[in-house]
Amino acid sequence: MDETKNFSVSPILERIVxxxxxxxxxxxxxxxVPVSLAWLExxxxxxxxxxxxxELLTTFLVFGFGxxxxxxxxxxxxTSLRFFFLLQLASDIFLASFLLLLTGxxxxxxxxxxxxxxxxxxxxxxxxxALYASLLIGLFFTCMTLxxxxxxxxxxxxxxxxxxxxxxxxxxxxxxxxxxVLVRLGKDxxxxxxxxxxxxxxxxxxxxxxxxxxxxWMLSGLLVLNERGHISxxxxxxxxxxxxxxxxxxxxxxxxxxxxxxFLYWHENRDRRPKLRExxxxxxxxxxxxxxxxxxxxxxxxxxxxxxxxxxxxxxxxQMEKLASxxxxxxxxxxxxxxPLAGIKTSLQLxxxxxxxxxxxxxxxxxxLRDIDRLDNLLKDFLVFARPRQGHQEKVKLGDxxxxxxxxxxxxxxxVSIEVNENLDQATWEWDRNQLHQVILxxxxxxxxxxxxxxxxxxxxxxxxKGNEERLVIKDNGPGIxxxxxxxxxxxFFTTKKEGTGLGLAIAQRxxxxxxxxIELEAGESGGTKACLVRNFRSSLINH
Numbered sequence: 096m097d098e099t100k101n102f103s104v105s106p107i108l109e110r111i112v113x114x115x116x117x118x119x120x121x122x123x124x125x126x127x128v129p130v131s132l133a134w135l136e137x138x139x140x141x142x143x144x145x146x147x148x149x150e151l152l153t154t155f156l157v158f159g160f161g162x163x164x165x166x167x168x169x170x171x172x173x174t175s176l177r178f179f180f181l182l183q184l185a186s187d188i189f190l191a192s193f194l195l196l197l198t199g200x201x202x203x204x205x206x207x208x209x210x211x212x213x214x215x216x217x218x219x220x221x222x223x224x225a226l227y228a229s230l231l232i233g234l235f236f237t238c239m240t241l242x243x244x245x246x247x248x249x250x251x252x253x254x255x256x257x258x259x260x261x262x263x264x265x266x267x268x269x270x271x272x273x274x275x276v277l278v279r280l281g282k283d284x285x286x287x288x289x290x291x292x293x294x295x296x297x298x299x300x301x302x303x304x305x306x307x308x309x310x311x312w313m314l315s316g317l318l319v320l321n322e323r324g325h326i327s328x329x330x331x332x333x334x335x336x337x338x339x340x341x342x343x344x345x346x347x348x349x350x351x352x353x354x355x356x357x358f359l360y361w362h363e364n365r366d367r368r369p370k371l372r373e374x375x376x377x378x379x380x381x382x383x384x385x386x387x388x389x390x391x392x393x394x395x396x397x398x399x400x401x402x403x404x405x406x407x408x409x410x411x412x413x414q415m416e417k418l419a420s421x422x423x424x425x426x427x428x429x430x431x432x433x434x435p436l437a438g439i440k441t442s443l444q445l446x447x448x449x450x451x452x453x454x455x456x457x458x459x460x461x462x463x464l465r466d467i468d469r470l471d472n473l474l475k476d477f478l479v480f481a482r483p484r485q486g487h488q489e490k491v492k493l494g495d496x497x498x499x500x501x502x503x504x505x506x507x508x509x510x511v512s513i514e515v516n517e518n519l520d521q522a523t524w525e526w527d528r529n530q531l532h533q534v535i536l537x538x539x540x541x542x543x544x545x546x547x548x549x550x551x552x553x554x555x556x557x558x559x560x561k562g563n564e565e566r567l568v569i570k571d572n573g574p575g576i577x578x579x580x581x582x583x584x585x586x587x588f589f590t591t592k593k594e595g596t597g598l599g600l601a602i603a604q605r606x607x608x609x610x611x612x613x614i615e616l617e618a619g620e621s622g623g624t625k626a627c628l629v630r631n632f633r634s635s636l637i638n639h
Contacts, residue, residue: 115183115219116167122211123159126194129204142199145251151197155190162186177220184216184228192235200239200250201263209267210274217278225278229271240264318397319389324350324358327394336401357397361386365395373402381406435466442466488610491528493567494519497556500536508543508552516557522565524630530606537603538569538614538626545573545624567628576616576624584616 144151166183173179191208198205209232217225240260247255316333318326326345329337337353339345351358356376364372369387376382384399442459445451451459494515501513524531539554546552555570576584585604604614607628617625 113167115180115215116163116170118215119183119187120160120163120167122208123156123163126159126205126208127156142202142250142252144197144249146249151193155193155197159190162190180216180220181224184212184220184224187212187216188228188231188235195235195239200243201236201260201267202243206267206270210270213271213274214278217275222275222278225275229275233268233271236264236267315398315400318350318357318399320350320361320395320397322393322395324361326350326353332400336399357384357399360384361395361397379403432470435469438466439463488525488527490523491526491531492520493522493524493558496528496531496535497539497567499532500539503536504539504543508547511543511546511552511554514553514555516555519556519558519567522558522567524565526610526612527606530610534603534606534614534628535567535569537599538628541600542569542571542573542624542626546571549573563631565630567630569626569628570619570623572619572621572623575618575622585614 166179166186170176170179188209191205191212194205194208195203213225213228213232216228240263243250243255244257244260247253313330313332316336317330318333319328321327325347326349327347329339329342329345334342334345337345339353345353349358350361356374360374364386365388367386369385371383371385374382374384380401381403382399383402384397387396387398388394389396439462442463446456446459497515497519501515505513539556542554543552546554549572551572553572555568557568557570559566559568584600586601600614607614610630612628612630615627615629617627619625
């Protein structure tokens with residue numbers, strides 16, 4: 096990031112600073128007229144300092160104008176405006192004291208300058224500053240009175256009358272008191288304003304420091320580009336990525352010179368909707384990158400991060416998860432095949448024995464055939480789960496498929512009341528019809544089995560829309576499902592049924608995913624379970 100000593104200043108503070116500097120410059124211009132007349136000896140300088148008068152007046156004018164120009168040019172580089180004003184106050188008191196010393200001391204006609212100083216800085220910095228400045232000026236007048244009384248010849252006089260000097264000193268003190276009263280009258284309002292301004296200054300300074308720290312502490316690289324692709328600002332990560340040792344060497348330079356690949360991506364995507372993307376550099380590194388425009392500034396933010404290690408780690412984790420899944424599937428399949436194979440083996444061992452009764456041998460044969468069918472169904476379900484057929488998506492009326500599934504199962508569960516909401520006729524989904532039939536059939540079968548032992552078994556089927564999602568809901572009044580089971584029911588080979596293979600819901604979830612949907616189970620509001628087939632899950636993720 097470009098390091099500078101400048102700090103942000105509010106427009107109010109800027110106007111106050113400019114007004115003070117302009118007022119000081121105007122006073123110097125006005126003072127220039129009588130001082131120039133005395134310097135050119137066009138008037139008779141009474142009570143003026145007699146030694147090296149012209150040289151000292153020249154020094155005063157040079158220092159006065161020089162300091163005023165210096166303050167006007169450099170005030171933005173001060174880290175504290177209060178210190179800046181105090182420095183001006185000290186310089187003004189010194190210059191005014193120097194001018195009074197040259198032009199008559201306690202009897203100088205320029206004594207009003209001290210009153211202007213007290214009033215100006217008292218209103219700007221508060222009454223306490225005005226009081227300290229008054230004490231310092233009062234001390235100057237007192238010392239000046241004593242000096243002029245002891246050394247009157249420095250001002251071209253043989254003697255100063257004590258009463259005359261005391262009278263002038265009293266008038267100056269009275270003027271100083273009156274000015275402090277004027278400052279006091281506007282104390283509350285002015286101090287509140289100054290306090291707010293100083294608080295704003297501190298807050299702006301803190302915000303600027305915090306912004307710089309956050310800017311450089313970011314783990315991502317950040318570039319600020321103008322509309323021509325030149326670098327306006329960058330943080331340390333971006334500096335390291337571009338290989339730039341000194342930030343100043345990168346500022347105002349075209350990004351194309353430092354990183355043609357980043358420049359090309361920025362140029363192609365600066366007017367597109369901001370979106371996190373990935374690009375692969377020629378050296379093999381992968382960057383996650385986003386380009387955002389800054390409204391009303393004609394600037395662009397390019398935020399990027401090297402995610403090569405993350406992607407490599409992600410691939411390793413995916414490979415490990417695949418191996419773990421294969422292991423779990425294999426273990427589950429072996430477990431499910433073990434019991435039917437054991438039954439077949441035992442039956443065959445008995446059949447090879449001689450002298451078996453025909454009836455007993457037929458029963459053993461039926462056991463073998465039943466177990467073979469069980470193995471066949473298990474392998475078919477496993478193949479459907481492991482390698483589901485690629486579906487053909489088409490527009491399918493949800494109500495028609497639900498009605499087909501009800502017709503298949505209603506005869507098996509005639510005592511269960513099935514209510515279908517009429518709003519199903521409104522829903523048309525892009526799905527593979529056979530796969531949608533299989534998923535709904537599985538969910539409906541689970542609901543019917545869950546309520547078959549209830550006194551008043553009931554299943555409700557309806558369609559609803561929530562945001563960007565459409566949901567087919569199959570709700571039952573069964574015993575419900577606890578949180579622990581809800582986390583496991585979609586795992587392959589997990590089942591709570593005596594005759595189940597544990598692949599039904601796993602297959603349904605797999606088929607739903609192939610059609611851009613997913614299944615979730617929820618507890619019903621008044622008991623039971625809600626099985627929800629949710630469509631447009633992927634599109635809703637993209638929209639978010």
